[in-house]
Each structure stands twice: as structure tokens, then as C-alpha cells.
Amino acid sequence: MKNQRLYELLLRIAEHDDEMAFKELYNFFYFDLIAFSRSILNSEQDAEDVVINVFVRLWQNRKTMGSIKNISAYLYTAAKYASINMLKSRKEINNIDIDDLSDTFQYSFANPETELIDRENIKRLGELLNTLPPKSRLVFYLVKDKGLSCKEVSILLNTSIRTVETQLYQTMRKIASWLDRENIRPKRKPGNS
Structure with missing residues (x-):
């Protein structure tokens, strides 16, 4: 939303x-x-x-x-x-503290950006995200899915902004590496050339 x-x-x-x-x-x-x-x-x-x-x-x-x-x-x-x-x-x-969070948090990958990737790859990407450490999943979820800033997430999780940024960066690198390895390219939105 x-x-x-x-x-x-x-x-x-x-x-x-x-x-x-x-x-x-x-x-x-x-x-x-x-x-x-x-x-x-x-x-x-x-x-x-x-x-x-x-x-x-x-x-x-x-x-x-x-x-x-x-x-x-x-x-x-x-x-x-x-x-x-x-x-x-x-x-x-x-x-x-962020280190006290349970391993039970599972990421559900469904947001407007996922419209650009087909359903099977969304499922596989969700599985990839759920293999990440719980802290990385939670940081990615709060920033990318819920739109919180790194500063807001750092306050929420009682950790430094640098820790949040590092975890987000590492998660994004893993996703990019997976996308390259799987040769997945986002679909173009209608009207974009």
C-alpha cells in the first residue's frame, strides 16, 4: 500500500x-x-x-x-x-536486541515489485530469502516490503544504522547473485521500452 x-x-x-x-x-x-x-x-x-x-x-x-x-x-x-x-x-x-529475535520469522515475498517476476521465480526467491539468517530476513522485510528507513529499523531493533545497512546490503548482494546465477531478468512494465 x-x-x-x-x-x-x-x-x-x-x-x-x-x-x-x-x-x-x-x-x-x-x-x-x-x-x-x-x-x-x-x-x-x-x-x-x-x-x-x-x-x-x-x-x-x-x-x-x-x-x-x-x-x-x-x-x-x-x-x-x-x-x-x-x-x-x-x-x-x-x-x-536484534540478536534475540527468533528464527521463526518467515519472509513472505509479495509486493508490487514482484509483479515484474513470474510466480515460480517469486516462490523460489521467497525460499532463498527464508534461508537467510532471521535478522537479515527481518531487516530486508522491514526496509523493502514495509518501507521503513534504515534509521527507523535500527531504532526498532535496538541496533546501529550501520548494522541494518550492512545486513540489507548483504541480502541485496545475495539476491542479485541469485538472479544472475538463475539468469532471471525482471519483466518490463507495459509502456516501458
Whole structure:
């Protein structure tokens, strides 16, 4: 979903209490936030509870949503801290770091860029991404699929921007190498020569 569309949804929710816009926003982020939260909590049920609570609080504070600059970063940060708070309430941790993330995070490769590659190669690329270390998968997912900046991801994952950039660079090199090795060239968009 484009940033402009997300911003329009935020304004509709903040200014008009638009439940349909909220449902669209919820549906867009729900499963991705559960996967992210599950990578911290190692529990599907706890991740669902966390994400639902994040959205409940978001609805309760909807009048201030128009001031949110990047809803993706906002929601991922909220899910992170809600997950950490759940772990703290269980007395399991004091803080979380990128190295503490679970290996259970699986990347689902489906975004507008994938329209340029055929389905079989998308499946194979998804399999390649899921062979990467969990931290690399998560960084790639947050930056390339969810549109967060390296700085936002570094804050979200309590790591340096340099670490995020390095992991993203290494992942992109692996993808480029795989594309070359498989001799895969993106399809051209209609109208491009």
C-alpha cells in the first residue's frame, strides 16, 4: 500500500472516525505485525494479543493519528514495545536486541515489485530469502516490503544504522547473485521500452 493511501486512511480515521478506513489499515498490517511480534515472543497467541491491543490503543487515540508521519514505523514500534512489555511481565527479559529475535520469522515475498517476476521465480526467491539468517530476513522485510528507513529499523531493533545497512546490503548482494546465477531478468512494465 502506498504511503499516500496510508496517510489518507489515517486522516479519515482521525477526522471522521471512519471504521472502514480503520479496518483497511488493520487488515493491511495485522498479519505482518503478528509475524514480527511472534519473532520476539515465540508465541502465536501472545503475538495476536499484542497486535490486537496495539490496534485497540490506536483506535482509542485515533484523533491524534493525523500527526503520525510513518504509520509503518509507528505500528512496528508499538508492537515491539508491547511485546517487550509482555515478556517483562513474564519476567523473561529486561531488554531485547536484534540478536534475540527468533528464527521463526518467515519472509513472505509479495509486493508490487514482484509483479515484474513470474510466480515460480517469486516462490523460489521467497525460499532463498527464508534461508537467510532471521535478522537479515527481518531487516530486508522491514526496509523493502514495509518501507521503513534504515534509521527507523535500527531504532526498532535496538541496533546501529550501520548494522541494518550492512545486513540489507548483504541480502541485496545475495539476491542479485541469485538472479544472475538463475539468469532471471525482471519483466518490463507495459509502456516501458
